[in-house]
Amino acid sequence: MNTRLIYKEYKDLRFKFWLSFAILIATALIIPITFGYLADLFVDLLGDQALLHDLFIQFTNYPLYLFGNWYAKNLYQMGTLIALFFGMGLIANETTRKTSSLIFTQPLKRSTIYLYKFGTAAGLLILMLLFSTLILYPTTAMVGEQMPGLDFLAPLPMTAAGLLIILALTGLFSVLFDDSIKAGAISALILAIIAIPGWIPKEPIYKLSIFYHMKGISIFLNGEFPWLVFFIFLAITALLLIITTKILDQKDF
Amino acid sequence: MSKAIETRGLTKTYGVTPAVKNLNLEVEKGSIFGFLGPNGAGKTTTIKMLLGLLIPTEGTATILGLDTKKDHLKLRQKIGYVPETASLYPYLTVQEHLDLIKSLHKTWNETLINRYLDIFNLPKKQKADQLSKGMQTQLALLLALGHQPELLILDEPTAGLDPIMRREFLQTIISEATQNNQTVFLSSHVLSEVERIADTIGIIKHGELVLTRPVDELKTEEKKIRVVFQGDAPKHILNHPGVIKVEQEKRSYLLTVNSNLEEILVAIEKTKPFAVDILDLNLEEIFFEYTKTEGRLLR
Numbered sequence: 001m002n003t004r005l006i007y008k009e010y011k012d013l014r015f016k017f018w019l020s021f022a023i024l025i026a027t028a029l030i031i032p033i034t035f036g037y038l039a040d041l042f043v044d045l046l047g048d049q050a051l052l053h054d055l056f057i058q059f060t061n062y063p064l065y066l067f068g069n070w071y072a073k074n075l076y077q078m079g080t081l082i083a084l085f086f087g088m089g090l091i092a093n094e095t096t097r098k099t100s101s102l103i104f105t106q107p108l109k110r111s112t113i114y115l116y117k118f119g120t121a122a123g124l125l126i127l128m129l130l131f132s133t134l135i136l137y138p139t140t141a142m143v144g145e146q147m148p149g150l151d152f153l154a155p156l157p158m159t160a161a162g163l164l165i166i167l168a169l170t171g172l173f174s175v176l177f178d179d180s181i182k183a184g185a186i187s188a189l190i191l192a193i194i195a196i197p198g199w200i201p202k203e204p205i206y207k208l209s210i211f212y213h214m215k216g217i218s219i220f221l222n223g224e225f226p227w228l229v230f231f232i233f234l235a236i237t238a239l240l241l242i243i244t245t246k247i248l249d250q251k252d253f
Numbered sequence: 254m255s256k257a258i259e260t261r262g263l264t265k266t267y268g269v270t271p272a273v274k275n276l277n278l279e280v281e282k283g284s285i286f287g288f289l290g291p292n293g294a295g296k297t298t299t300i301k302m303l304l305g306l307l308i309p310t311e312g313t314a315t316i317l318g319l320d321t322k323k324d325h326l327k328l329r330q331k332i333g334y335v336p337e338t339a340s341l342y343p344y345l346t347v348q349e350h351l352d353l354i355k356s357l358h359k360t361w362n363e364t365l366i367n368r369y370l371d372i373f374n375l376p377k378k379q380k381a382d383q384l385s386k387g388m389q390t391q392l393a394l395l396l397a398l399g400h401q402p403e404l405l406i407l408d409e410p411t412a413g414l415d416p417i418m419r420r421e422f423l424q425t426i427i428s429e430a431t432q433n434n435q436t437v438f439l440s441s442h443v444l445s446e447v448e449r450i451a452d453t454i455g456i457i458k459h460g461e462l463v464l465t466r467p468v469d470e471l472k473t474e475e476k477k478i479r480v481v482f483q484g485d486a487p488k489h490i491l492n493h494p495g496v497i498k499v500e501q502e503k504r505s506y507l508l509t510v511n512s513n514l515e516e517i518l519v520a521i522e523k524t525k526p527f528a529v530d531i532l533d534l535n536l537e538e539i540f541f542e543y544t545k546t547e548g549r550l551l552r
Contacts, residue, residue: 004356011344102340102396105304106357107329253306 002116009120012093013086017124020082024132027078031069032139035062062145063152067220070136071155076162076214079129080191083163086121087170088184090114091248095178100253111245118171118241125167126160154225155216161233162214166191168240175248255318257282257404257436258303262312265298265460272298274460276312280438280453282403285430287451287468288440291544295460296440297337300408303438304334317403330359333397337409339389343382347375347392351399358400366399369425387418394422398429405430407439411446419443423450448536456543463543464511468536475539477532478508480521490520498542509542 010017039059058065091114094100103113133156140147169190173183198209206212213229258280265273273295280286290296301307303314305325314321319328341350347370355361370377373391381389390410397405405426411419427450430437441447447454454471456464466474480486486506491499495513499506504527510517521529534542 002356004353008342008345008349008353011349012342014344097340097343098336098338099340099342101301101304101306101334101336102342102354102393104306105329105332105334106354107326107359108357109326250308252308253301 005113005116006120009117010124012089013121013124016082016085017128020078020085021128021132024075024078024082024128025135027074028070028132028135029139031066031074032136032143032145035059035065035145036143062140063148066136066140066148066152067155070133071159071220072215072217075129075133076159076211079125079159079163079214080166080211082128083125083166084170084184084187084191086125087167088174088187089180090117090121090171090174092174092178092180092183095253096180104253110248110251114171114175114245114248115241118167121167121171122164125163129156129160129163151223155219158216158219158226158230158233159214161230161237162210164237165210165233165240168237168244172240172244172247175244175251255282256280256315257284258286258314258316258438260299260303260312260314263299263302263309263314264311265295265302265307266310271460273302273457276457276460276462278455278462278465280436280455282317282436283434284453285427285437285439285451287447287454288438288457289444289447289454289540290440290457294457294544296457297408298460299457300334300406300438300440303406304332305329330400331403333400333402333405335390335393335397335405335407335410337412339381339386339393341381341384341389341392344380346378346380347384348377350381350392350396354396354399360400362399362401365401365429366395369395369398372425386413387415390414390418390422394425401433402435404436404438407437407441409440409442411441411443419446426450444537444540454536454539456540458544464539466511471536471539472533474510474512474514475534475542476510476514477534477538478510478517478521479505479528479530479532480508481505481527482524483527487520487524490517490524493517493520 042056042059058068094103104110133153136152137147166187170183170187173186174180177183177186195209195211197205197207198212200206210233213226213233218224218226256279258278260276260278263273263276263278264271276295276299278299288296288299298307302309303316303321305321305328316328317331321328345353351366369391373388373395375384375388375392375395381392384392394410407426411422414422423446426437426439429435439447439451448468451468453465453467455462481504486501490496491506491508493513493516495510495517496508497511498509501507508517518529518531
């Protein structure tokens with residue numbers, strides 16, 4: 001393993017990484033802290049605890065509130081944007097900065113260089129997901145709510161696997177287009193198309209959306225980890241990586 | 254002497270536009286080869302194909318006996334490359350650049366690097382984007398020299414450098430190349446510097462190689478003959494092998510000759526001309542002769 005190459009990739013992503021990390025941590029701090037305030041606010045507005053339970057059940061059930069606001073909302077949405085930001089410059093930045101003539105004339109396969117890039121970005125992404133999710137534990141303890149068990153971390157691999165697909169997809173467009181903005185925009189467009197089944201409230205159509213699975217709803221509701229979907233996600237990522245490295249090998253710099 | 258670079262029918266086409274056409278190039282090991290051509294002639298495209306940055310549409314290239322397609326990883330251990338614009342990561346320091354490139358090579362000459370860091374006075378902790386243009390080029394040269402390549406490919410490396418920096422840069426290359434018996438493939442617009450350091454010249458025009466010749470031979474064989482004939486110019490002289498270009502102004506002819514100078518002069522003398530002048534050509538004039546489009550190019 002070449003740690004210098006990993007360090008170089010980290011330095012390339014460091015601003016995006018720390019900014020994204022700060023936003024995720026801020027979100028992980030805000031969610032538990034605001035639970036009590038929001039619950040009180042709704043009770044005041046509705047004037048009845050029972051009505052609150054009927055209309056906004058999550059404000060009377062902290063684990064549900066935490067899951068709904070973290071996995072089912074913020075984590076996968078922010079993670080998607082972060083994966084896009086990380087992926088769009090993976091190769092396109094080397095082209096626009098003209099550093100491709102330095103890195104791709106070294107005695108290392110293009111595919112290896114790409115895997116280092118992807119691996120570093122994926123590693124940073126997973127680190128962010130894990131640490132920001134772990135922040136929820138002390139914050140929950142701080143506000144005196146019911147501590148989530150370790151099983152609260154169970155949806156994390158599904159979110160991460162979905163984000164790997166997004167990173168790999170954006171990385172592919174970063175090879176196809178020399179402009180990172182264009183690579184990001186096209187990826188975002190494709191992701192929007194992929195998200196469409198999730199907006200149709202009909203089973204099994206909404207289950208065709210990767211975003212549905214990234215929320216880990218079935219894990220939270222049934223306690224069952226969707227291994228099949230997880231491995232399908234990993235296989236899609238692997239397929240995208242293979243396609244990307246094949247295209248990269250044939251690319252003119 | 255074996256070949257450092259050998260291309261056969263090397264071609265690169267973008268859509269229908271050929272950038273390099275059927276290039277057959279040979280560069281001897283241990284030589285300093287000056288690769289010249291006007292803007293857009295195909296110099297950078299050729300270099301990028303040799304480096305594997307561009308995939309040739311047709312043809313083959315071998316470097317140091319290795320195929321550029323099949324053995325590109327082995328080759329990259331043996332090649333150092335300095336592009337026109339120093340390719341550096343703005344967020345990495347001088348030392349971080351050196352550490353990165355060192356980590357990718359099996360061999361690395363730390364003594365050489367430290368010596369040149371001192372000579373160039375490069376600040377190790379400074380980020381690349383905070384270095385002057387000259388320092389960036391010097392760092393790019395160190396990154397190319399550190400693994401002691403057998404072949405150094407330089408694509409207009411001194412573009413934008415002041416004359417002092419340029420001289421210092423070329424001095425480093427000459428000194429390292431001669432000490433280590435390295436081959437240097439240098440593309441440049443500054444013909445005077447190529448003339449000073451190169452022992453062989455190649456000129457490319459519209460993607461085609463129009464000349465390759467040792468510099469010494471160029472200087473002794475490439476001449477212009479200004480001749481005023483008594484009557485019409487004899488066709489056998491204008492078409493004599495070695496006459497590559499004929500320009501006419503009234504009765505005065507200007508013949509550009511690249512070989513058979515003695516034979517051509519004897520043939521001219523036999524016609525008892527009014528006047529004959531032999532003009533020496535420097536590299537700039539030779540370059541201009543081969544790359545300008547005016548005049549009648551016979552061969």
